[in-house]
Amino acid sequence: MRSVDPLVSAAQRPAELLLRDVRVLDPRAGADARLDVRVSGGRIAELGEPGTVETGEQELVEGHGRLTLTPAFFDPHVHLRTPGQEHKEDLATGTRAAAAGGFGAVIAMPNTDPVLDSAPLLRSLRDAAAREARVPVGFLPAITRGLQGEQLTEMAELRQEGALGFTDDGVPVQSAGMLRKALQYQRLCGGVLALHEEDRTLSRGGAMNEGAVSAALGIAGIPTVAESTMVARDAALAGYEDARVHFQHLSCAASVDAVADAKARGWRVSAEVSPHHLMLTESDVRGMDTRMKMHPPLTTETDRHALIGALRAGTIDCVATDHAPHARDEKEVPFEQAPMGTTGLETAFAALYSGLVLPGILELGLLVERMTAGAALFDLPAPLLALGEPANIVLLDLDAEWIVGEHGWQSRSENCCFAGRRLQGRVLLTVAAGAVAHRDRALATVEL
């Protein structure tokens, strides 16, 4: 039913680059070798043994075999806060943050003000993205009008106008009957239904994971069953209707089990996990730092290990940041008063490289696969580092160490749960849709 390109960004000059002697790593293309890579006219124009590709008019980046080139990452879950909350983020700052994190495309959530639930609003947002977005943006409008959970949006028209799918992220559909209608309607309009899973009768009033830490802090807890029971319920509904659903930001072992069970039955489900759920636990909430307050909340070490295992095994298909910017004054309040969310675009790769790849928990190739797999889940072509493909690439310095926040932020907000941490792995250059979208200050110091 889709009739327009679902991804939009501002038109930019196509990149002309020669990346000399870089490690080209793309598990999907079966590539892991030192190569020269020439980008021209927005495409990967030439691949060759180091030193064999001729220098032309392009900008030259010398990799000396120390820099790594991978497909640009894809983030199926970001909050760009536009329209209505531009003091937190807008299309320009949000996509700049994405590019700085190595993301070549992102999908924006609809819990804006007003809610993205109508074709005219989608059109105006896509127009704005065509003027402002540094990297391509896709949109998931709401499943129900105003995220109220009562009436379906005009899903078929929204699809014609470029909707990638639908979600009530942030204010999840509570009624099984309502969700079932959306799943049925998917037969007409297509598009993935992305589900934030939370039974509000279980989570209401909670501000962090329920357990020893919440008991000690006297903060009302959210039990993990608030998520896992809804994952199980909605997987069963999707199976019954043979519908396609994607589970957002899984946070606990029980949800992983529910997804594994659904996949074993052949139901058409996929799932994502955030870097913060892979890296942090409820123990990090002990100091009541509001940057550690997010939805779903940080869980236990057991849950974290289950999430890592599921990402490795493929039960969880991809990484998604759930980049959720909030203004400083909104987060500079007592923990229980603070809004939920952490920014994540600018730290996702370095956090996971430092936390999972360097200690040997996950292979780099697998991390790259999981950070790029989101595209195919939303029926988009996966970025491929191969001859003739559109240039969607990211150049990484895997040895560079940095302290999160020391160079400021591209995002308008700085509520990052990794702030102040020393991480390894830096994004030097991002090419998205054939154009240079980000160039790190450190790139200038690489011998040109």
Added chain:
Amino acid sequence: MKHLLSIEDLDRAAIERIIAQAERFAEVADREIKKVPALRGRMVLNLFYEASTRTRSSFELAAKRLSADVVNFAASGSSVEKGESLKDTVLTLSAHKPDAIVLRTPWAGASALVSKWCDAAIVNAGDGKHEHPTQALLDVYTLHRRFGRLDGATIWIVGDVAHSRVARSNVLAFQRMGAHVTIAGPPTLIPRGIEQLGCEVRYTLDELASADIVYALRMQHERMSETWVPSMREYATWYQINARRLTARQVLMHPGPVNRGVEVSGEVVDSPQAVITAQVEAGVVVRMAVLYELLAGAREPRAVSDRAPVAGVAAAGGGPLA
């Protein structure tokens, strides 16, 4: 000690130091002129975001007995109702340069947060359902006066633990002083994971006889409308501390205000086993000791060290920070 934010920050020696200081101040309460000049010229700001009569007046009295100046700031009827944030309120009030801020809020961790925003010593007078450290200290003081040491004593804390900052601070404080703590109450009001604080958990009062001290928590009426318990009647049937349950050798404590006929029966409140009024009395002297510890203990040596070093001064100013 710069602030009093949580019992977690205090070791046994620190608690004993405060108790000993409170005992010295107890003597002041018996004088005709109930005042000492220890904190003359210091300013204590009471900043209360929740209704409180006994805690606030107890802090006010404590500060006044130490000759400090006291300013009370209640959130209702103030700029807070006009939407001012906690941080802006604190920054505004800090312009008056208070030496200590006594803070009561409905939010866990608020006192720790405020301690990062201003120079004043912060006393946590209750932060949400998290902690109420001066209550725990005055409870330890009360028991210390009655029993001496708490080592090996068994203390049962009974009732709505989930919504009680008193329970959390007291579990920590009683354990620091060597007591065994059991919490008991309706399963809906016992937080999952609370046993990791080191206490035992019971859902009935069948073994209450094993307690040396029974600490009843206030049962708030709104808990019933939120269906935490089916009815006050059913709660009282299962968890009320009354003459049938309280044995003659046991001591009864309660943080107040008491709901007679709900968590405790009137007869036990009025019995000699109840030390509830002793707790209230202890409130003033313990809060005097806390303010004294924070303000008198730390300030003077700092004033000396702020100056350029002069021969002989360092020795003369050899206080706790020297």
